[in-house]
Amino acid sequence: MLKLKILFLLLFAFGTALFAQKLTINGKIDNQLKVDSLRFRYATNFIDQQNLYGKGEEVLVKVQHGRFQIHLDSLPTTFYAIFLLPKNYSKDISDDYRLIGNIGYIFMLKADIPVEIQLSQHGVIFSGGQKSSLDCQLKLFRLKKKLSDRLIAHKNSFGSFNKTTTEKQISDYLDTYKSINLNACREAEELVDSYAHALDTMTANTVYYDFIGSTKWNEINRINWWVEFSPDNVRSYVARYYNKYYTDELSYGDPKSYRGASNEYPKFLAYKAFTDLSNSMTLLGRRIKSNLALSDLLISERYTGNLYDQVAFSSLLMRATKEYVDDMYLISLIGNMKNEDFKLYANDLRKKRTIRTKSFQFKLEDENGKMVTNADFIGKVVLFDFWFTGCKGCLALHKNMAPVKAHFKNNPNFKYVSISIDKKRVIWLNSLQKGEYTDKTDVKLWTNEQGDKHPIIRYYEIGSYPTMILIGKNDEVIAMNPPNPYTERNKNALIKMISDALNE
CATH class of the missing domain: 2.60.40 (Immunoglobulin-like)
Known part of the structure; x- marks a missing residue:
């Protein structure tokens, strides 16, 4: 003993x-x-x-x-x-x-x-004692700056994509775009190798994969932007190019050589799985995005062990703040991951967002200085909208919500609650007066000068805006990130979700 x-x-x-x-x-x-x-x-x-x-x-x-x-x-x-x-x-x-x-x-x-x-x-x-490591990282940051300058110069020499842009022009542009990024990765490899005598193996591997991860993430993120916001012809050309030259291709940073300590590389692999699926769906002629469950299925096919845990968990962290998280997906993820910290986090997220638990108990000020709490909404279905002045997505959500609000305008048991994270009261009040983010019928609340550090933001781990949360009549969370009504399909899905909650 x-x-x-x-x-x-x-x-x-x-x-x-x-x-x-x-x-x-x-x-x-x-x-x-x-x-x-x-x-x-x-x-x-x-x-x-x-x-x-x-x-x-x-x-x-x-x-x-x-x-x-x-x-x-x-x-x-x-x-x-x-x-x-x-x-x-x-x-x-x-x-x-x-x-x-x-x-x-x-x-x-x-x-x-x-x-x-x-x-x-x-x-x-x-x-x-850390001079060599920090010098190496600073030089990698300088390389990132050079890469950014090269990409800007390339874009300026070409101009913008439009309805008259041909597929060959898109292909030629992306060939050079891909080459510029690839050359930067080669330079990064040579740079880290030049410090091999001064760095331990883990440090060298980590700073290298951090560079590869952030560089490749930015590379495919720009492609995603073109697919999302370009005219239909450009969107299909870019998606076709991606599916031919990017899917199942990593160019630099072999996962087999990764030693598991980077914070950027798993994010890139998670984002790439999402992008691979989304661009394959784009060729179907629709703006369809992969959900978390589909992405996790592809991630589980590509990676195992600790790397699977990191990539799958990165996928959750990256997208759980932006989209609805299905309970079955979380149950499956928790069962598949081995990392106990990741499992605890995912389980806690499940309790907060997808299981019928009490919502965060708040006390927030409205535009007249009155304090509003959860008790004021008992017996009503509440849709929270978290936003801030200057947020373009928040402006778009306000516009897209008009038909949803109109559908429930005569139902006293539905409340739309706008919560601003503006840190200055005068900015918040000016935005309310302009009516660009809110309507007169909304309940308008403010997180005071705490902004995004307010406990309600921390509790729900809101990391992007706008964010919506649907609360039921018994002050229980029904859905985090319910459908954003930017399409007819999503509008109908949100109306149904609210109607179901009202009928319970």
């Missing part, structure tokens, strides 16, 4: 050590940059890393006499972070500052290894 106790204590101490490491980052900023503070955001788990711009822990760092220091505790061996420096558009500053400040690229860092950073108008200099 004593031996078992000793073994348990040793294992506990070892496990605690893995997640109790510390890091101190010492920084120096040239006074000419006029930076008196910065924000530092970091994520210590795969879930938060997938959306570090919106999640993770954030530290406000004061800069005094041109120096700052960041202390972090309870860290895993490796984690991801962003130095959120104040934006600076001066022509006198180097691209390095823009890459870290204006764009905010994500760095992979290691715990317990000193980091020192020096910023000036002329560039960024790293020193300390």
